[in-house]
Amino acid sequence: MKVIPAREVVPLPRRGRHVRHAPWSGAAAQFDQRITELERRIAEVDRRFVALGVKTRIEAALLLSILIHVAVIAGVTFKMPAKNPLSDLNQPLEVVLVNAKSTAKPPQPDALAQANLDGGGNTDARRRAKSPFxxxxxxxxxxxxxxxxxxxxxxxxxxxxxxxxxxSLVPVESAPPQVPPQSEAPAAPDxxxxxxxxxxxxxxxxxxxxxxxxxxxxPRRRFIGARTQEFRFARYVEDWRLKIERIGELNYPQAARDQKAYGSLVVTVSIKASGILEKVEINRPSGWKILDEAALHIVRLAAPFAPFPADISTDTDILSITRTWTFTRSDQLIAE
Missing domain, CATH: 1.10.287 (Helix Hairpins)
Incomplete structure (x- = not known):
């Protein structure tokens, strides 16, 4: 077996922590001197800390922790939270029921409602639509x-x-009748x-x-116009309108599609307290006979309607609802 002689290992020169290989400038020399002094002080503090006993080190650590916590607590301030506006559950919320809607959301709404409605009417003043029945x-x-x-x-x-x-014609025995002058005597009826x-x-x-x-x-009648309605009738009229539009779209007249007929008409529907249809009449025709007949047919298909709730039936026997019906170009029925 051939033995390979071991190579001689030449140790490399050990490099110190701050060995300079090139001359430094004056600023670099000052910086190096400060680093050396800082390291010396850190080593001195470390030596003294190690020289302390275990108990003394624990006490020093606890004291330092207490000082840090006191500084943090002194720098923290507390502020009472603002009152939650929804905390008062008894505060009433005013909601306005509207009988129309728009796709655009109003930038500054004046009231809450079940649907978006951006303006309308014939005035720029901030008013709500009001008109008598x-x-x-x-x-x-x-x-x-x-x-x-x-x-x-x-x-x-x-x-x-x-x-x-x-x-005056009955004779009185106690006093003889006085004969007035002929010119003043009124003609006594027989x-x-x-x-x-x-x-x-x-x-x-x-x-x-x-x-x-x-x-x-x-019968006690109530009339609900197209522009205003009493608050207690609002929910009933809105449900009636949705049913009319749903039945109208399901039974849209095919003849109107074929002839491309569209337009609007004013219809009054009278409903009894039990929900039975009393009568339906067209106040203003659309100009298309097929649309007028379709409106009457849709009302009869949608009947009977829901009975009146208690707050309506107490003083109303017949409710007459007047609305403008529009047969649109997109084959839809809208009751406004």
């Missing part, structure tokens, strides 16, 4: 009652005059005329009583 029937009824009251007053006045004249007037008064009173009873027995 149709009161034509009520005005007519008030006029009828006024005329009837006037007729009753007139008949009562005539009756009192007739009774006075009738009493008995047949008195009877005729009495019968006329009785007939008119009976007619007035009958008309008044009929007026009291008439």
């Amino acid at each position: 149709p009161v034509r029937q009520q005005e007519k009824q008030e006029e009828t009652r006024t005329l009837a009251a006037r007729a009753v007053e007139r008949l009562e006045r005539e009756a009192r005059q007739l009774m006075t004249q009738a009493k 008995a047949s005329e008195l009877v005729q007037r009495g019968l006329e008064i009785a007939r008119l009173e009976a007619q007035i009583s009958k008309d008044w009873d009929s007026y009291q027995k008439r």
